[in-house]
Amino acid sequence: MTLLASTSRSATDSPIVVALDYDNRDKALAFVDQINPQDCRLKVGKEMFTRFGPQLVHDLQSRGFDVFLDLKFHDIPNTAAKAVAAAADLGVWMVNVHASGGARMMQAAREALVPFGQDAPLLIAVTVLTSMEASDLADIGITLSPAEHAERLARLTQQCGLDGVVCSAQEAVRFKSALGQEFKLVTPGIRPEGSAAGDQRRIMTPQLAQQAGVDYMVIGRPVTQSENPSQTLRDILASLREA
Numbered sequence: 001m002t003l004l005a006s007t008s009r010s011a012t013d014s015p016i017v018v019a020l021d022y023d024n025r026d027k028a029l030a031f032v033d034q035i036n037p038q039d040c041r042l043k044v045g046k047e048m049f050t051r052f053g054p055q056l057v058h059d060l061q062s063r064g065f066d067v068f069l070d071l072k073f074h075d076i077p078n079t080a081a082k083a084v085a086a087a088a089d090l091g092v093w094m095v096n097v098h099a100s101g102g103a104r105m106m107q108a109a110r111e112a113l114v115p116f117g118q119d120a121p122l123l124i125a126v127t128v129l130t131s132m133e134a135s136d137l138a139d140i141g142i143t144l145s146p147a148e149h150a151e152r153l154a155r156l157t158q159q160c161g162l163d164g165v166v167c168s169a170q171e172a173v174r175f176k177s178a179l180g181q182e183f184k185l186v187t188p189g190i191r192p193e194g195s196a197a198g199d200q201r202r203i204m205t206p207q208l209a210q211q212a213g214v215d216y217m218v219i220g221r222p223v224t225q226s227e228n229p230s231q232t233l234r235d236i237l238a239s240l241r242e243a
């Protein structure tokens with residue numbers, strides 16, 4: 001199966017994707033207005049999209065930011081495919097589904113993007129949520145380790161022709177070796193030294209994630225909940241340049 005063409009829409013080659021998880025639109029935009037689209041991309045997830053809808057995506061795009069629409073579609077193939085096409089209509093840079101929705105769902109999602117050609121967003125699939133550890137998988141009947149199960153789902157995702165996966169940075173070296181350099185690894189659960197893990201379980205620092213070869217690191221609360229989010233973002237960028 002052929003891979004989707006990567007979008008040429010990108011405004012930056014920064015590996016950082018800030019998870020814009022706010023319950024307040026003005027607070028989110030106040031932060032966004034202090035940062036530069038060349039320094040990061042922005043991720044809009046379930047919280048902000050449910051509260052503020054597609055207009056928020058347009059508000060970020062009009063400020064020059066690439067948007068990763070992180071709605072993790074997981075549904076019957078027809079519904080997931082139509083949702084992915086709706087995301088492409090919004091002009092987002094990246095969109096995702098859950099790999100556990102299965103091969104037919106992922107293939108339908110990929111095919112839904114064919115009409116968008118070069119303007120199609122990157123399509124990736126979530127493997128094992130970075131908040132999950134072995135005991136969480138055992139609770140749902142999966143006896144493989146998170147890395148093993150994530151690799152099975154990542155291989156399936158690649159066979160379905162998607163552009164990459166969401167996984168933990170802890171899995172990056174293994175997945176780059178198993179799946180090749182071109183297959184994108186998008187890694188939440190990034191925690192600068194000293195920041196709280198919170199509900200995340202499979203975490204890594206930005207510097208180690210960079211060394212492990214991730215393509216994009218998703219960072220939310222360590223930036224957005226800090227006293228000075230824009231300065232925290234600049235500090236992380238500086239630490240990556242120095243590493």
Ligand SMILES: O=c1ccn([C@@H]2O[C@H](COP(=O)(O)O)[C@@H](O)[C@H]2O)c(=O)[nH]1
Nearest residue numbers: 019045128129130188189218219220221
């Ligand atoms: O496996 C996954 C998939 C998605 N996420 C999302 O990333 C951010 C992480 O935010 P932090 O505040 O840095 O923990 C959040 O929006 C999640 O929905 C993830 O964490 N893990």
